[in-house]
Amino acid sequence: MSILNLKDQSLLRTQSYINGEWLDADSGKTFAVTDPSNGREIAQVADLGAAETRRAIEVADQAMQGWKKKTAKERSVILRKWFDLMMENQDDLAIIMTAEQGKVFAESKGEVAYGASFVEWFAEEAKRVYGDVIPNTTADRRSIVIKQPIGVVAAVTPWNFPNAMITRKAAPALAVGCAIVLKPAAETPLSALALAELADRAGIPAGLFNVVAGTAAPEIGAELTSNPIVKKFTFTGSTPIGKLLMQQCAQTVKRTSMELGGNAPVLVFEDADLDKAVAGAISAKYRNAGQTCICANRIIVQDTVYDAFVEKFTAAVNKFSLGNGFDSATTIGPLITAKAAANVHALVVDAQAKGASVTTGGQIDTLGEAFYQPTVLAHLSNNMRIAKEEIFGPVAPVFKFSTEDEAIAMANDTEFGLASYIFTKDISRVWRVSEAIDYGMVGVNEVAISSEVIPFGGVKESGQGREGSKYGLDDYLEIKYICMGDI
Ligand SMILES: NC(=O)c1ccc[n+]([C@@H]2O[C@H](COP(=O)([O-])OP(=O)(O)OC[C@H]3O[C@@H](n4cnc5c(N)ncnc54)[C@H](O)[C@@H]3O)[C@@H](O)[C@H]2O)c1
Numbered sequence: 001m002s003i004l005n006l007k008d009q010s011l012l013r014t015q016s017y018i019n020g021e022w023l024d025a026d027s028g029k030t031f032a033v034t035d036p037s038n039g040r041e042i043a044q045v046a047d048l049g050a051a052e053t054r055r056a057i058e059v060a061d062q063a064m065q066g067w068k069k070k071t072a073k074e075r076s077v078i079l080r081k082w083f084d085l086m087m088e089n090q091d092d093l094a095i096i097m098t099a100e101q102g103k104v105f106a107e108s109k110g111e112v113a114y115g116a117s118f119v120e121w122f123a124e125e126a127k128r129v130y131g132d133v134i135p136n137t138t139a140d141r142r143s144i145v146i147k148q149p150i151g152v153v154a155a156v157t158p159w160n161f162p163n164a165m166i167t168r169k170a171a172p173a174l175a176v177g178c179a180i181v182l183k184p185a186a187e188t189p190l191s192a193l194a195l196a197e198l199a200d201r202a203g204i205p206a207g208l209f210n211v212v213a214g215t216a217a218p219e220i221g222a223e224l225t226s227n228p229i230v231k232k233f234t235f236t237g238s239t240p241i242g243k244l245l246m247q248q249c250a251q252t253v254k255r256t257s258m259e260l261g262g263n264a265p266v267l268v269f270e271d272a273d274l275d276k277a278v279a280g281a282i283s284a285k286y287r288n289a290g291q292t293c294i295c296a297n298r299i300i301v302q303d304t305v306y307d308a309f310v311e312k313f314t315a316a317v318n319k320f321s322l323g324n325g326f327d328s329a330t331t332i333g334p335l336i337t338a339k340a341a342a343n344v345h346a347l348v349v350d351a352q353a354k355g356a357s358v359t360t361g362g363q364i365d366t367l368g369e370a371f372y373q374p375t376v377l378a379h380l381s382n383n384m385r386i387a388k389e390e391i392f393g394p395v396a397p398v399f400k401f402s403t404e405d406e407a408i409a410m411a412n413d414t415e416f417g418l419a420s421y422i423f424t425k426d427i428s429r430v431w432r433v434s435e436a437i438d439y440g441m442v443g444v445n446e447v448a449i450s451s452e453v454i455p456f457g458g459v460k461e462s463g464q465g466r467e468g469s470k471y472g473l474d475d476y477l478e479i480k481y482i483c484m485g486d487i
């Protein structure tokens with residue numbers, strides 16, 4: 001009996017979806033999915049492993065042979081139906097997401113729409129996969145370029161966006177004619193399985209979209225990264241795991257896409273609109289309780305406006321309401337686990353021990369061990385762990401700089417390079433700083449930078465490849481050059 005009050009209870013799937021069928025684990029084992037806000041069990045989910053993963057890859061290869069021969073328009077029509085079904089079931093998908101991931105319900109609804117937008121976008125982009133006719137160097141031949149689906153795709157995704165991180169991969173892969181085998185995070189499999197249910201209803205043929213849920217991530221991952229049938233491996237998650245999986249893919253020379261960790265700076269210059277900068281930094285820091293890859297990880301403010309910024313920012317943080325994501329009064333939910341909250345607290349304790357001051361928050365909340373108080377730290381220094389590590393929680397360290405060159409140096413003093421944000425009214429400074437900082441994405445006086453139409457991705461150890469936008473198809477296509485003689 002489900003504890004979730006869904007309009008359509010059949011969206012709550014607990015078996016994996018392989019070759020168009022709902023399957024238990026070979027072992028019969030299951031694992032618990034729990035609500036982070038109270039530890040209550042939501043469901044027992046079939047706990048699959050490497051053997052089932054291998055079978056999923058094999059059926060994906062078979063299913064792809066027919067799918068890739070369909071026209072882009074035929075694939076587009078089916079993907080559009082998947083989009084329509086996601087939006088028709090937005091509330092139920094959001095209930096499932098808040099229950100297993102903890103995010104505020106309004107954010108869950110937003111993520112479902114965001115996830116659906118990738119399906120809508122790539123249903124259209126599929127019809128614009130163009131080739132080239134190359135003006136040749138000799139008159140007796142013609143050279144053309146065509147683009148073809150890369151092959152069976154394997155995907156591994158994180159718990160923090162349990163819908164959108166899946167469709168951001170599955171939609172372009174399916175759009176160009178690939179099949180995909182997905183391993184979602186064990187913390188949030190129900191969102192992935194609900195997507196599979198809707199894919200089935202949309203008429204996505206059996207074997208094309210396969211979801212293998214399980215707790216044996218290393219074993220499932222080993223199969224996905226080593227099986228020679230898999231031609232593309234796409235990962236969204238932490239940088240350490242991304243590096244490991246890239247190494248595993250090397251043995252079969254798989255093409256990889258990596259969407260990894262971040263350490264986003266927010267640079268606030270003295271000429272910025274301070275209220276706009278505070279509002280932007282608040283949004284960039286505390287979305288999803290600070291558990292996004294592009295969250296503000298270091299807020300870096302010019303010394304002449306530092307005290308005013310900290311005062312305004314702290315006042316805004318004190319307006320947050322910590323609580324259960326289903327409570328309409330809640331503006332910040334729990335972290336994914338008690339361990340996550342303890343990890344965040346360790347960063348705060350380390351900073352305080354090295355001289356940081358807490359202007360608000362700074363503790364695991366009495367609401368429960370997964371609840372971390374919205375926190376602001378001032379008087380930071382570069383020797384603190386929080387200056388270098390991805391916080392992944394609702395803690396805002398506010399650093400100070402004096403000159404533009406110092407701000408750029410501080411922003412670049414990290415192995416990460418995903419998102420960054422600049423607040424200034426000086427248009428010359430916008431260009432100087434945007435071009436000087438080493439990041440895949442730069443928000444200028446704006447932090448809501450993500451959508452399906454933009455190339456999302458990072459540089460350095462934040463990953464490789466881009467998801468979304470017209471560039472998002474490239475990761476799932478191979479270029480073929482054909483030279484035609486006897487002209
Ligand atoms: N760049 C982006 O677009 C983006 C988006 C979301 C999250 N992230 C990053 O993801 C991290 C948070 O997510 P997380 O905690 O789920 O990350 P994680 O790396 O711990 O796990 C991500 C996925 O990898 C799986 N995994 C873990 N170990 C594995 C192994 N040995 N073999 C195969 N699979 C394995 C997990 O089960 C999960 O499905 C943060 O670093 C965040 O910045 C990046």
Ligand SMILES: O=C[C@H](O)CS(=O)(=O)O
Pocket residue numbers: 160161291292293294450456
């Ligand atoms: O956490 C990573 C997500 O990609 C963030 S966003 O929702 O795409 O901005």
